[in-house]
Amino acid sequence: MSTTTRTAEQRWSDFRTARDAALAEPHGWLTLTSFQWLADSPGVLEGVPGDWSGATTHAAVTAEGADGLTDLTSGRLVTGTIMATLDDEESLSWVAFGGPDGRRVVVELARRAGRYAVRTRDVEAPALAHFTGVPVFGYRPDLVVEGRFEAFAAPREETIPTAHPDVPGTHRSVGEVVFRLPGEDGEFRLRASQEEAGSLAITFHDRTNGVSTAPWRKVVTRRPRPDGTVVLDFNRTINYPSAFTPFGTCPAPVGGNVLAAPVEAGEKCPDDRPHD
Numbered sequence: 646m647s648t649t650t651r652t653a654e655q656r657w658s659d660f661r662t663a664r665d666a667a668l669a670e671p672h673g674w675l676t677l678t679s680f681q682w683l684a685d686s687p688g689v690l691e692g693v694p695g696d697w698s699g700a701t702t703h704a705a706v707t708a709e710g711a712d713g714l715t716d717l718t719s720g721r722l723v724t725g726t727i728m729a730t731l732d733d734e735e736s737l738s739w740v741a742f743g744g745p746d747g748r749r750v751v752v753e754l755a756r757r758a759g760r761y762a763v764r765t766r767d768v769e770a771p772a773l774a775h776f777t778g779v780p781v782f783g784y785r786p787d788l789v790v791e792g793r794f795e796a797f798a799a800p801r802e803e804t805i806p807t808a809h810p811d812v813p814g815t816h817r818s819v820g821e822v823v824f825r826l827p828g829e830d831g832e833f834r835l836r837a838s839q840e841e842a843g844s845l846a847i848t849f850h851d852r853t854n855g856v857s858t859a860p861w862r863k864v865v866t867r868r869p870r871p872d873g874t875v876v877l878d879f880n881r882t883i884n885y886p887s888a889f890t891p892f893g894t895c896p897a898p899v900g901g902n903v904l905a906a907p908v909e910a911g912e913k914c915p916d917d918r919p920h921d
Contacts, residue, residue, distance in 0.1 A: 782857075
């Protein structure tokens with residue numbers, strides 16, 4: 646193995662260590678234990694104290710001191726009614742309850758498709774308790790490939806499904822990344838969205854889905870170079886949160902983002918079993 650390859654593999658190993666540490670954070674994605682829509686009129690939720698509602702303009706929760714709900718925005722116990730307003734796709738760690746410090750479970754308020762919902766994040770969730778790292782394929786230097794980015798004249802908003810059947814999504818495609826894979830004929834074209842600092846995010850299907858990997862995965866490239874070239878390191882392909890929990894609302898690939906080839910690199914199914 647060349648020095649260059651060893652260095653690249655070490656960087657990948659550091660990436661994996663950081664990735665597993667991020668997933669294991671308290672109240673992170675491995676701690677989701679429920680997803681519940683809020684009704685227009687106040688009502689109780691399963692496993693959560695208080696009376697909850699979600700109107701068109703705002704969400705509200707009413708509780709007594711005995712309910713033990715702490716408003717995370719103020720740090721005070723909820724006694725009466727508090728309200729919050731979110732834009733679509735926004736989320737807020739709103740209140741907490743349980744445990745010696747009263748913050749074992751964080752209740753996340755979210756707005757999706759114009760509706761309010763809550764998700765509970767429990768530090769004692771089984772998925773976190775049993776987590777020892779995401780299974781991954783071994784490092785593949787041949788699956789670090791160079792491609793080119795072909796920007797659209799203007800971004801394209803496209804409707805997509807998500808991991809939750811009741812939550813539609815939108816993909817803002819800024820262009821296509823064109824590349825080849827070792828051992829495969831012809832070029833592949835996948836549409837990309839733009840993230841912070843100009844990096845490109847590509848959500849895709851490939852032939853490992855349902856065999857050794859989750860239904861879809863994501864790879865992120867650095868900002869394209871001035872000549873449009875980009876490097877796709879498929880060793881850094883990761884799962885969306887919906888691969889770890891049934892309570893995710895993660896975006897599925899835009900139509901056509903399908904590789905007619907297996908990408909045996911990056912993260913596998915979290916439990917090492919196929920996810921149909």
